Amino acid sequence: MGCGRTLLCILLPPLAVMDKGCGSVVLVTLLTLAGWVPGVIGALVINNRGK
Numbered sequence: 001m002g003c004g005r006t007l008l009c010i011l012l013p014p015l016a017v018m019d020k021g022c023g024s025v026v027l028v029t030l031l032t033l034a035g036w037v038p039g040v041i042g043a044l045v046i047n048n049r050g051k
Contacts, residue, residue, distance in 0.1 A: 001047050013043035020046055 008016040013032050017024045024046050032039025 005047055006044070009043040009047060010040055013039040016043045017046050 005016060013036075014025055014029045017028050028039055028042045028046065031042040
């Protein structure tokens with residue numbers, strides 16, 4: 001994961017996981033609505049999975 005993707009995870013978590021599938025987008029969106037920090041952590045975890 002590059003610096004640009006990491007910055008995108010921090011600023012706009014749902015946008016950072018758009019290419020990971022619909023379930024990931026929904027999950028990160030719900031986490032972001034619950035609180036910004038859980039959304040950022042979720043986006044970082046999903047993007048670090050390696051696929």
